[in-house]
Amino acid sequence: MTMQEKFRTIHYGIGAVGSEVLKVALQRQDIQVVGAIDTHPAKAGRELGEVLGLGRNLGINVSYDAEALLREISADVVVQATTSHMITVYPQLVQAVASEKNVITSCEELSYPWTGQAELARKLDRRAREAGVTVLGTGVNPGFVMDILPLVLTSPCQEVRSITVTRVVDTSTRRLQLQIKMGTGLSPTEFRFRVSDGSIGHVGLKESLFMIAETMGWQLDEVKESIEPILATRRWETGAFVVEKGRVAGVRQAAVAMAGNREAIRLDLQMSLGAENPHDSIVIDGKPPINLTIAGGIQGDQATAAIMVNLIPAVVKARPGLLTMRDLPFIPWWSARGWWKEVPDDQHLRVL
Amino acid sequence: MTMQEKFRTIHYGIGAVGSEVLKVALQRQDIQVVGAIDTHPAKAGRELGEVLGLGRNLGINVSYDAEALLREISADVVVQATTSHMITVYPQLVQAVASEKNVITSCEELSYPWTGQAELARKLDRRAREAGVTVLGTGVNPGFVMDILPLVLTSPCQEVRSITVTRVVDTSTRRLQLQIKMGTGLSPTEFRFRVSDGSIGHVGLKESLFMIAETMGWQLDEVKESIEPILATRRWETGAFVVEKGRVAGVRQAAVAMAGNREAIRLDLQMSLGAENPHDSIVIDGKPPINLTIAGGIQGDQATAAIMVNLIPAVVKARPGLLTMRDLPFIPWWSARGWWKEVPDDQHLRVL
Numbered sequence: 001m002t003m004q005e006k007f008r009t010i011h012y013g014i015g016a017v018g019s020e021v022l023k024v025a026l027q028r029q030d031i032q033v034v035g036a037i038d039t040h041p042a043k044a045g046r047e048l049g050e051v052l053g054l055g056r057n058l059g060i061n062v063s064y065d066a067e068a069l070l071r072e073i074s075a076d077v078v079v080q081a082t083t084s085h086m087i088t089v090y091p092q093l094v095q096a097v098a099s100e101k102n103v104i105t106s107c108e109e110l111s112y113p114w115t116g117q118a119e120l121a122r123k124l125d126r127r128a129r130e131a132g133v134t135v136l137g138t139g140v141n142p143g144f145v146m147d148i149l150p151l152v153l154t155s156p157c158q159e160v161r162s163i164t165v166t167r168v169v170d171t172s173t174r175r176l177q178l179q180i181k182m183g184t185g186l187s188p189t190e191f192r193f194r195v196s197d198g199s200i201g202h203v204g205l206k207e208s209l210f211m212i213a214e215t216m217g218w219q220l221d222e223v224k225e226s227i228e229p230i231l232a233t234r235r236w237e238t239g240a241f242v243v244e245k246g247r248v249a250g251v252r253q254a255a256v257a258m259a260g261n262r263e264a265i266r267l268d269l270q271m272s273l274g275a276e277n278p279h280d281s282i283v284i285d286g287k288p289p290i291n292l293t294i295a296g297g298i299q300g301d302q303a304t305a306a307i308m309v310n311l312i313p314a315v316v317k318a319r320p321g322l323l324t325m326r327d328l329p330f331i332p333w334w335s336a337r338g339w340w341k342e343v344p345d346d347q348h349l350r351v352l
Numbered sequence: 353m354t355m356q357e358k359f360r361t362i363h364y365g366i367g368a369v370g371s372e373v374l375k376v377a378l379q380r381q382d383i384q385v386v387g388a389i390d391t392h393p394a395k396a397g398r399e400l401g402e403v404l405g406l407g408r409n410l411g412i413n414v415s416y417d418a419e420a421l422l423r424e425i426s427a428d429v430v431v432q433a434t435t436s437h438m439i440t441v442y443p444q445l446v447q448a449v450a451s452e453k454n455v456i457t458s459c460e461e462l463s464y465p466w467t468g469q470a471e472l473a474r475k476l477d478r479r480a481r482e483a484g485v486t487v488l489g490t491g492v493n494p495g496f497v498m499d500i501l502p503l504v505l506t507s508p509c510q511e512v513r514s515i516t517v518t519r520v521v522d523t524s525t526r527r528l529q530l531q532i533k534m535g536t537g538l539s540p541t542e543f544r545f546r547v548s549d550g551s552i553g554h555v556g557l558k559e560s561l562f563m564i565a566e567t568m569g570w571q572l573d574e575v576k577e578s579i580e581p582i583l584a585t586r587r588w589e590t591g592a593f594v595v596e597k598g599r600v601a602g603v604r605q606a607a608v609a610m611a612g613n614r615e616a617i618r619l620d621l622q623m624s625l626g627a628e629n630p631h632d633s634i635v636i637d638g639k640p641p642i643n644l645t646i647a648g649g650i651q652g653d654q655a656t657a658a659i660m661v662n663l664i665p666a667v668v669k670a671r672p673g674l675l676t677m678r679d680l681p682f683i684p685w686w687s688a689r690g691w692w693k694e695v696p697d698d699q700h701l702r703v704l
């Protein structure tokens with residue numbers, strides 16, 4: 001980062017997540033949005049403020065030509081929010097890295113790619129190091145609730161035997177895209193078909209599981225994954241859907257890691273219309289044991305947009321390479337003031 | 353740290369906390385206890401295993417002469433657990449730093465000394481930098497539950513208006529020293545006298561409050577502290593005390609930070625015999641809001657011993673100077689594998 005006062009950001013992907021991220025970034029004093037990329041015909045070429053429905057112009061036209069824009073505009077970070085799968089997003093990440101810009105991506109598989117996408121991860125890591133930039137995948141899940149937060153909670157433990165995380169989300173209060181992704185309104189048969197082609201369900205449970213397992217140093221003998229439909233027990237009308245009783249209201253997914261006969265990690269995710277008692281819980285069977293509940297759960301859309309913007313200072317200042325959240329400091333958004341190098345004496349104190 | 357396989361530790365203070373820390377350290381494969389210091393006549397000169405009541409010898413005699421031991425024995429970290437106040441512990445810390453050893457201390461005021469003990473903090477920071485070592489104050493409270501954990505939870509927030517942390521501890525299940533420190537068994541009059549001379553009550557609320565306020569960048573207009581006795585509503589018999597109804601069963605303390613008319617931070621701590629519904633809670637009034645509860649609370653004695661030992665790798669590898677927990681990575685105990693510098697490719701992956 002140069003001595004400029006603000007972090008300059010280019011936003012790659014102005015879909016559901018990307019738009020929320022932009023709205024947060026535009027409110028920040030320390031961030032200047034300098035570019036936007038989207039290839040969707042309804043967005044490319046239009047004014048960014050108009051695309052976001054802000055009712056004002058931002059002086060930024062959405063570009064369809066990522067390569068040209070990345071080459072021409074200088075920026076500290078490319079904030080990337082397009083798809084969930086690394087193989088799809090890889091060429092976009094390489095473009096951004098080639099232009100010598102740091103990257104924060106919401107791509108779920110990037111939250112911990114070192115197991116599921118090891119070869120691509122190594123290639124991307126090498127390119128990032130060569131270019132001297134940092135690439136980080138993050139979000140609230142994966143990226144926080146089901147991986148970093150449980151790992152943070154092990155710091156006061158003498159021993160940890162198992163980690164169980166449960167997240168129950170009521171999708172009736174969430175964005176349409178999430179409802180679609182959870183198979184809302186499908187018949188159970190359609191659901192199974194769409195699961196088999198990978199177009200529905202949450203991506204990231206395995207990534208969270210591997211981040212926990214490999215950080216804990218646990219040798220796993222087996223990893224089991226499951227996905228089941230949750231069927232509507234009554235008729236639902238949402239803004240976009242009418243879901244008859246007996247059709248799909250959402251998804252229940254689990255990823256379980258066995259170490260011998262021990263269930264070392266269980267990640268359980270339920271996302272459905274009207275899910276009862278929405279919450280996040282983290283149970284550490286350890287010494288001491290830790291049994292934590294977040295009432296209502298952390299609101300995913302708001303939180304993912306926030307965490308992506310909050311991590312900008314940390315990513316700009318971190319070492320080059322493909323990082324994951326576990327490489328970052330306790331308070332990444334504070335790290336702009338310097339967590340890994342000398343801090344001038346006068347920055348320690350604030351007159352109260 | 354040299355290329356040796358284990359972290360070598362010297363333990364300064366073998367009281368309630370120090371003994372627990374030693375018991376945890378002695379179980380770790382990656383730690384070698386190489387020295388112990390205590391000036392108490394019942395401990396100095398005796399064999400460490402005997403002092404700890406292990407029923408076996410460790411080949412280490414407890415030394416009363418800190419300076420000589422620190423000079424003669426090479427070690428990576430001095431784990432220091434003597435008193436709560438920085439002014440008392442300062443000469444001991446300077447001794448350790450002068451011997452070019454990193455320090456982890458349970459001294460509560462060291463958890464965030466930059467406001468309450470700014471001058472001593474600057475001096476210690478300068479000495480640590482000159483000696484090329486790191487000094488860190490930590491524990492479960494202060495150091496985790498009421499400061500770092502709430503700060504970690506702000507990462508997924510777009511806005512934070514206030515942070516409220518409540519910790520309710522049932523001291524009937526805790527160590528005798530803690531019960532004494534909470535005024536257990538005193539009359540209300542004795543309690544007030546002992547509060548005024550600073551010999552009872554929890555130390556660290558202000559430190560937690562200032563760590564939060566200064567990290568959030570909040571300009572405070574007023575900081576209020578209070579301490580009140582909690583009186584026994586029935587007769588209590590513990591292992592050490594008989595507490596008649598109407599006498600002191602524990603303490604309720606609060607530290608509140610005002611920013612204008614806004615209560616920006618409230619830290620509320622209740623520690624008493626038979627406290628109902630022991631728990632830790634963190635409420636962030638923000639976007640999104642976060643409302644977290646740890647059922648039963650995090651067991652303090654076990655957790656403080658664990659966190660002090662778990663932080664050894666991070667403190668050995670961190671930059672020189674007087675650090676606080678907010679300078680450390682999300683998963684400090686993992687940091688031995690390298691969070692701030694290049695990690696060899698082959699360390700990313702673990703064959704499962």
